Amino acid sequence: MKELNLLVSLGHNSSAIGILNDEVIGYEEERLNREKSSSKFPSLSIDKLLSDFDLIEGDSINFHVGHWFDHFDFHEKEHLKESSNFRHYDFDYVSSLRKKYSLSLFTLSEEFTHHDSHAYSALCFLKSNKEDVKLDDYHVLIVDGYGNREEVVSLYNVEDEIPINIMKVKGYEHSLGSLYQFATSFCGMKENEDEYKFLGYESHIQKYLTPEGIELLIERAYDDCRKFYPVELTDNSSDPVVDSEINFKKFSETRNLIHDRLLDVLNFIYNSTKKHNVDEFAKRCIIGFYIQNVLETYCKFILEKYSIKNICVSGGVFYNVKLNNTILNNVDSLCVMPLAGDQGSTLGMYYRQNDKFRLNDLFLGKRNLMRSKESDSALYFENDENLIDFLEEAIMNGEIVNVISGPMEYGPRALCNTTTLALPRSDLVATINEINGRNTVMPMAPIMLEENLDFFFDKKQFEKVVGSLKYMIVTLDYKENMKHPNALRDYRGVMHNYPLNPDEYSGRPQVITGEMNDHYVRKLLARLDERHQVKALINTSFNVHGRPICYSLDDAIGDYEEQMRFVKEKQIETPVSLVCVT
Secondary structure, three states: OOEEEEEEEOOOOOEEEEEEOOEEEEEEHHHHHOOOOOOOOOHHHHHHHHHHOOOOOOOEEEEEEEOOOOOOOHHHOHHHHHOHHHOOOOHHHHHHHHHHOEEEEEOOEOOEOHHHHHHHHHHHHHHHHOOOOOHHHOEEEEEOOOOHHHEEEEEEEEEOOEEEEEEEEEOHHHOHHHHHHHHHHHOOOOOOOOHHHHHHHHOOHHHOOOHHHHHHHHHHHHHHHHHHOOOOOOOOOOOOOOOOOOOHHHHHHHHHHHHHHHHHHHHHHHHHHOOOOOOHHHHHHHHHHHHHHHHHHHHHHHHHHOOOOEEEEEOHHHHOHHHHHHHHOOOOEEEEOOOOOHHHHHHHHHHHHOOOOOOOOOOOEOOOOOOOOOOOOEEEEOOHHHHHHHHHHHHHOOOEEEEEEOOEOOOOOOOOOEEEEEOOOHHHHHHHHHHOOOOOOOOOEEEEEHHHHHHHEOHHHHOOEOOHHHOOOOOEEEOHHHHOHHHHHHHHHHOEEOOOOOOOEEEOOEEEOHHHOOOHHHHHHHHHHHHHOOOOEEEEEOOOOOOOOOOOHHHHHHHHHHHHHHHHHOOOOOOEEEEEEO
16 A cells, blocks of 8 residues: 655645655646646646556545644634635545545644744755755744744744744734735735846836935835834734634735835835836836845844854745845855745655655656647757757857756746756847746846856855755855956846946856756756856746746647747747757
């Protein structure tokens, strides 16, 4: 009889991971139902896992549910089944599993919270990337939208390899994740989708504010950080709300509260600088710069107050790669869990029970890349040598190549199995954005060999990062040699300038290590370096704006055909191709 550990994450970007013996498979529901940032119960993902592991009736399932419900025993309360508050959980689907399999259901408890699961997942990732690490030398910081009973920030010591909570902030109004989320809607963008764009907008702040105005905005962010986001234990929400996953009324009020705060920030800046009637772009630049300063100031407060030298971080706020850079520059060692959102938190539930578990990579989604419909859109390669030959010629000719190959990446990052590759020039960044219908405010990530890291970045900085540089989740500061006109010409597309120092640049690399010796992208990068002295490429996710990253070959063909529609409509001359590695 098989015994499958099934790890289910609820809410936006819902997902499921299956672990059987040493095999790990995982899917985000959006990749299968094709709904961007889907919050539907991940039944398609679970069904796929049951098929992948070939479970039969009578097999055993340990069903772990990561959640933020106030009722820790919600699954036992039949009357909640009809409640719209529990729309993220499918009681009937889980009941059908009970009828077919021997199912043991594990949920969080008052003793083990949502933030605890994040903390364990961070330690799991740290241990997976540095086996001899002394976990007790680290603190763990969790910052997200909210967890159980309105927990929004949690800090842990590690004792005997167990995270021990030493600080917890509660209350939606103190949530840095909610600040980011609601700032997005305040600026007319989509919540839980467009938050990352603020990093692009804030870099233009000097176009809209004088140095005096910028200094006022920095001071305001500092004051508001101390006023609204306490670095201290609070317990203003210890009583659970009856029959609710969260306090929806209070959460809605928090949205209005944060919108009011941000409007007050704008009015303060307008009145102080005599600026009025600014456009939407300027508004996004000002708010983006403000919230980034709040985030960075808050984390520096914590690092200083608790004298933190080595830290693991997790929670959705740490998808902010520039925030991670600030933390890196204030500690001796940093490890960022690349599955910083709730997709990764259930791994912490599993690791707590099995501390021998290691997360070796994020290529977790099994897929068949055979065609289900006739199309001559894709070029097919079975032989690595032929593939590398094609990619070398196309990329060096300035072409854009979409690649779909092998297992699906789990999580929000394109790790070169579902990716778009090109030379790292700024004109190609603009073209890639055009053919995907994307906003143009953000630069793209460089992909490079580990041995070329010190060509771009300072060893004293990147050697402090544990594991995370493989996943484009930490920015590093480019070295002085990258300011040379030739370097700016060749690599500007993967260089992001600092808002107040436009001649200083950062990048969020995906570093290809020896663990990927057999991967086509390592062979490609080695070829380009040896023959053409090209030491990095653009790597961005293969998906048209508004659609999830491609899962199947049919998805890829559909997105490629949409790209070609943009090419024709905008009369783009740059060649664009689709490659499938079977």
